[in-house]
Amino acid sequence: MKKNWLGTALEILLIVALSASVGIAWNRTLLTSAWRGEVAARAEAAPAANPANAVAEPMPLGLMQVKELLDAKQAMLLDARSTTSFAEGHIKGALNLPLEEAGRNPSRPLQVKVPAEASLITYCNGFSCHDSMELAKILVKAGYANVYVYEGGFPEWRDAGYPVAKGGS
Amino acid sequence: MSQLKNYLSAAVRIALGAVFIYAAVLKIADPVAFAGSVAAYRILPYFGSYLTAAALPFVELACGLLLVLGYRVRSGALIIGVLNLVFIAALASAIVRGLDIDCGCFKQGGEKTTPWAALARDLLFLAMTWFVLKAEARRGRGPEAGAGPEAPAS
Structure with a gap:
């Protein structure tokens, strides 16, 4: 039973780590701009690509x-x-x-x-x-x-x- | 009788999973708005809101899929239970601090769901999670306890 719980705990860690990484990778551009504190500027940059x-x-x-x-x-x-x-x-x-x-x-x-x-x-x-x-x-x-x-x-x-x-x- | 119970627990499991998939997809579609909803709780610092907005919906999506597919249900349901507890704590703190904010649980920037209504809804989800976990434990004591493919759950 104890081993079973350990397995579940590992599984949970794996699920959370994998899905969170996917999310962070998916939103990496947003996150880098948020990190630099320029999310507001991002909205401006977007239309520039399509003048x-x-x-x-x-x-x-x-x-x-x-x-x-x-x-x-x-x-x-x-x-x-x-x-x-x-x-x-x-x-x-x-x-x-x-x-x-x-x-x-x-x-x-x-x-x-x-x-x-x-x-x-x-x-x-x-x-x-x-x-x-x-x-x-x-x-x-x-x-x-x-x-x-x-x-x-x-x-x-x-x-x-x-x-x-x-x-x- | 036990057959009926099996159907019922499967229905609850799939419903709960579908709710989380639905919630996740709406948030993934508009991460900036969701970051705003997270920021409105005034719990996390600026970047923390964005990090949450980036990662949390995907965790919800993964758990929702696991529940709907009936694969690694215990892990998925446990994560959903913990998430629900976190949501409830956040909502309760919003109520205590008198913040008049939108829950941000589902559609971002749509019609407003008050913290009280969201709290009640999360308690229902928590009860559903509990039910799913109980049913899973009952099944786990059956003949094929612990059996299952060894592939990583994702």
């Missing part, structure tokens, strides 16, 4: 960068979440632009007039939420040149104790 559809990718921004840009009034902040979530709480100064709404009118997603070279920052509910990236892509396609994604989103901002607001849209 026909070379569209600028939205760039991710961190909490501090967003705070500085907002304090300097150098960027416009767009909340990609629903009107309800926005009303419950949003980053102070943000404009609500639900992804659905922008998707309905992708050639002209913004109702207000904004110069094409203005800096736009999108956000939603943090790292697990991809709406901000989708919204940013729509904005890029619509012709805005400087579109950024604040990946930490509302939860990170709120937890950092920075100004938030409720209601309105």
